[in-house]
Amino acid sequence: MKILHLADLHLGKSVEGLSMIESQQHVFKQAIKLCKDKNIHHVIISGDVYDRSIPSEEAVSLLNDFLSTCIIDEHIKVYIISGNHDSKERLSCFNDILERQGLYIDTHIKDDLSMNKHVIKEDGLVINIYSLPYIYPGEVREMSNDPSIKSFELSIKKILDANKVNKDEINILNTHYFVTSDKEPLRSDSESKASVGAIEQVSFTLFDDYDYVALGHLHCPQHIGRDTVRYAGSPLRYSVSEIEQDKCFTVINITSKEDIKIEKIDINPLYEFIYLEGSVDELTKDSVTKDYRIIFFKLTDTTHVENASYRLKIKYPHFVGLKYINIKEDFEENSSLNKEEDFEELTIEEQFHRFYKFINDKELDDLQSQIIKEICEELEGEE
Ligand SMILES: [Mn+2]
Known part of the structure; x- marks a missing residue:
């Protein structure tokens, strides 16, 4: 039984003014071909489907094309949760109709903190996919009436404790948080910095009851703590900091509860x-x-x-x-030059030498020094 794990699609994103929509379309084509070639009938998308809470028309239309090809043409079921970039309401409209077709979009948990669960029965296996969309601790605090919930870690623990899983079955959690272990995770500039901080960190050990944890949020594909707690990563490089990151499709291959293997398949970017x-x-x-x-x-x-x-x-x-790379760009913000005590006391020529070195990190050469000397002499002559 195979599942394709995707995350952080950020449909509609532009990179430094260049629209990624054609590149994203190219990724979807490869994803559908992969599902056909490998006989995959289930796709998990772990949040940040769109880049913005109000997605562009072309982003909505691209997602529509992908989902209809999966669900109607290829009979692939798709399980989506919302991430911190998605609008819960916009992503989940028409849910009741869609679920009948095999499209499950979860943007909320229930008032009693229970998560939506989708059961797959295939190849003699029973697999439960639990959906834990991105929810702020404040929402969980209100829902549970528990004032002690002040961090993401505590809010997630509260939710997981309210959902008892059957340990004889295979359980997958689909979620979107900043999950960490004792090893520093690989980060990127295209992740929302405001939402990736110490207060948001959640330990991977909270998820011990789940056989596979499908994560979204960090854009570099990687596992956290154990091989089966995994960020699929964004399918494309969305910032200069990701130039070195290899993006891939993550395929979960489940033979039994004890035998879950991960296969990574390179994504061929349009650009x-x-x-x-x-x-x-x-x-x-x-x-x-x-x-x-x-x-x-x-x-x-x-x-x-x-x-x-x-x-x-x-x-x-x-x-x-x-x-x-050879010019200091940030000298205005961090300038210490004119704060130097003796700076005002120097001659114009000396000040220029110091300024040049500050900006360029090297001294003027002989010819440059000669020119500056002559200009300064001329200036002094005018006074
Ligand atoms: Mn993201």
């Missing part, structure tokens, strides 16, 4: 996401243009280059950003 390093002149020298790469430039120029973005954009249409 590769890479760094290119060099000066603006070097990077725009050749006539070859590489269209199918999203590029973030690390510019080696030591001064800001006029029209750099424009020149790069002409050659590299999917250019998403640049950084001058």
